[in-house]
Amino acid sequence: MKLPIYLDNNATTQLDHRVFEVMTPFFLENYGNAASKSHAFGWKAEEAVDYAREQIATLIGANEKEIIFTSGATESNNLAIKGVYEMYAAKGNHFITVSTEHKAVLDACKHLEKLGAEITYLQVGGDGLIKVEQIEEAIKSNTVLVSVMYGNNELGVIQPIREIGKLCNSKGVLFHTDATQTVGKIHVDVLADNIDLMSFTAHKMYGPKGVGALYVRRKNPRVKVTAQMDGGGHERGMRSGTLNVTGIVGFGKACELARLEMESEAKRLSQLRDKLENALLKLEESYVNGSSEHRLPHTTNISFKYVEGEGLMMGIKDIAVSSGSACTSASLEPSYVLKNLGLDDELAHSSLRFGLGRFTTEEEIDYTIDCVTEAVNKLRDMSPLWEMFKEGIDLKSVQWSEH
Amino acid sequence: MAYSDKVVDHYTNPRNIGTLDKSSKTVGTGLVGAPECGDVMRLQIQVNDVTGMIEDAKFKTFGCGSAIASSSLATEWLKGKTIDQALEIDNMDIVEELALPPVKIHCSVLAEDAIRSAINDYRIKQGLEPLVAEKSHH
Numbered sequence: 001m002k003l004p005i006y007l008d009n010n011a012t013t014q015l016d017h018r019v020f021e022v023m024t025p026f027f028l029e030n031y032g033n034a035a036s037k038s039h040a041f042g043w044k045a046e047e048a049v050d051y052a053r054e055q056i057a058t059l060i061g062a063n064e065k066e067i068i069f070t071s072g073a074t075e076s077n078n079l080a081i082k083g084v085y086e087m088y089a090a091k092g093n094h095f096i097t098v099s100t101e102h103k104a105v106l107d108a109c110k111h112l113e114k115l116g117a118e119i120t121y122l123q124v125g126g127d128g129l130i131k132v133e134q135i136e137e138a139i140k141s142n143t144v145l146v147s148v149m150y151g152n153n154e155l156g157v158i159q160p161i162r163e164i165g166k167l168c169n170s171k172g173v174l175f176h177t178d179a180t181q182t183v184g185k186i187h188v189d190v191l192a193d194n195i196d197l198m199s200f201t202a203h204k205m206y207g208p209k210g211v212g213a214l215y216v217r218r219k220n221p222r223v224k225v226t227a228q229m230d231g232g233g234h235e236r237g238m239r240s241g242t243l244n245v246t247g248i249v250g251f252g253k254a255c256e257l258a259r260l261e262m263e264s265e266a267k268r269l270s271q272l273r274d275k276l277e278n279a280l281l282k283l284e285e286s287y288v289n290g291s292s293e294h295r296l297p298h299t300t301n302i303s304f305k306y307v308e309g310e311g312l313m314m315g316i317k318d319i320a321v322s323s324g325s326a327c328t329s330a331s332l333e334p335s336y337v338l339k340n341l342g343l344d345d346e347l348a349h350s351s352l353r354f355g356l357g358r359f360t361t362e363e364e365i366d367y368t369i370d371c372v373t374e375a376v377n378k379l380r381d382m383s384p385l386w387e388m389f390k391e392g393i394d395l396k397s398v399q400w401s402e403h
Numbered sequence: 404m405a406y407s408d409k410v411v412d413h414y415t416n417p418r419n420i421g422t423l424d425k426s427s428k429t430v431g432t433g434l435v436g437a438p439e440c441g442d443v444m445r446l447q448i449q450v451n452d453v454t455g456m457i458e459d460a461k462f463k464t465f466g467c468g469s470a471i472a473s474s475s476l477a478t479e480w481l482k483g484k485t486i487d488q489a490l491e492i493d494n495m496d497i498v499e500e501l502a503l504p505p506v507k508i509h510c511s512v513l514a515e516d517a518i519r520s521a522i523n524d525y526r527i528k529q530g531l532e533p534l535v536a537e538k539s540h541h
């Protein structure tokens with residue numbers, strides 16, 4: 001077993017060697033511009049892009065013409081949200097989204113608010129999930145778009161996408177989902193789910209960084225977004241810019257591999273995840289954040305009460321994870337996603353997110369269990385809060401000094 | 404961001420973790436920070452009431468590695484000092500010794516607050532006026 005161990009696969013994933021191999025010729029020999037229609041260099045590039053488009057479309061049950069290449073999910077989210085706002089301005093200006101979305105969605109919405117959009121931010125329940133009824137109640141005559149992420153990056157919880165899609169479809173409202181963490185991990189089908197627009201990215205599924213896609217439905221209804229990047233009119237006029245052929249080729253291969261291996265991988269990872277989670281929950285006062293029923297197979301987010309997350313990460317320095325603790329952020333605010341669950345700040349500070357991946361082994365999970373257990377116990381021995389808890393002092397009754 | 408060797412050393416081998424009898428007249432206890440902020444430090448001093456010397460110091464900290472290291476270092480520095488000398492410990496001394504980056508300065512501030520708060524507690528127990536004009540850093 002090699003140290004350090006990488007358990008931060010929700011942040012990004014390791015490039016799969018098989019993906020790397022198909023990419024290399026496009027760095028060196030096949031360097032043509034996919035938009036060059038007059039020579040073999042261009043044709044070769046275009047052919048490779050078309051093939052990748054098909055591989056990607058197949059994974060999500062789409063038609064290849066419905067794939068718009070972008071630089072990643074951040075751009076896809078921006079294009080979907082701002083692009084719909086501009087394209088459908090005549091229809092209305094009301095958008096509905098959720099407070100636990102990725103910043104790329106939330107900040108794009110904030111941007112639109114400044115331009116006159118009306119945005120409803122729905123609150124999730126304690127399990128991190130939104131209810132279809134909440135969306136139904138929020139839809140008004142001027143509602144244009146509902147944007148709800150598929151699997152949450154911090155918690156792994158999966159929103160009721162199919163039901164939301166059905167609702168939006170019946171109300172004639174467009175439905176966008178940020179499926180960055182979900183595509184390639186579990187089966188996603190844009191038709192069955194009634195998704196009109198969907199953002200995803202290669203680097204979360206063992207592909208390269210800097211390439212992503214926006215699925216834009218072409219039939220029932222035919223959806224269009226106003227380009228946010230003006231230029232040569234690539235990607236059916238929705239996203240200009242010379243295509244990142246090498247990245248796209250890798251993205252395609254990554255999607256193909258995910259499609260072939262997803263089912264067995266999901267099973268393997270959920271078993272490993274459950275093993276990790278069950279072992280860590282044996283520690284007193286440890287809690288899973290978010291629904292453990294509706295969840296991605298490879299993610300768990302656990303709070304170890306009375307232990308601070310960054311301090312804990314330092315104690316497990318051979319294991320790469322992330323924490324909702326404020327000490328890890330420049331803003332000194334704990335994770336807004338955890339806060340939105342109604343979690344005490346204190347529990348948010350005490351959380352670790354484990355994101356397993358294709359290259360995670362059982363040996364690594366066993367090592368992680370031992371290491372985290374030891375570190376939590378060690379830090380509790382030096383935690384004044386743990387001591388107070390053990391003495392039966394209610395921490396809420398203590399007069400804390402303002403800080 | 405990588406931690407300095409000294410922070411790692413204090414984190415790995417913290418000095419003086421523990422608890423003194425907070426009801427004793429010769430023990431001063433400082434409890435600063437708040438759980439919601441993600442950092443709580445408890446620092447205690449055992450003072451010889453004849454010589455005014457700090458004979459023992461203990462801490463427990465809930466916080467990041469820098470906060471743990473700051474309080475561990477503080478207990479090390481406090482031992483063998485008089486109260487007056489202890490009051491001279493400045494958070495920037497801790498920053499320098501541990502090579503804390505700017506985002507971690509508040510962890511050292513917390514340690515300085517804890518020292519002053521422990522001394523105050525001791526003074527009050529001894530029937531002395533609490534220190535005034537506590538530096539405000541926030």
Ligand SMILES: Cc1ncc(COP(=O)(O)O)c(C=O)c1O
Binds near residue numbers: 011074104153180
């Ligand atoms: C849910 C979600 N949306 C969007 C993004 C942004 O993706 P990208 O890095 O491709 O811009 C991420 C990745 O951090 C994510 O987890």
Ligand code: FES
Binds near residue numbers: 326442469507509510
């Ligand atoms: S205790 Fe929060 S950054 Fe040190």
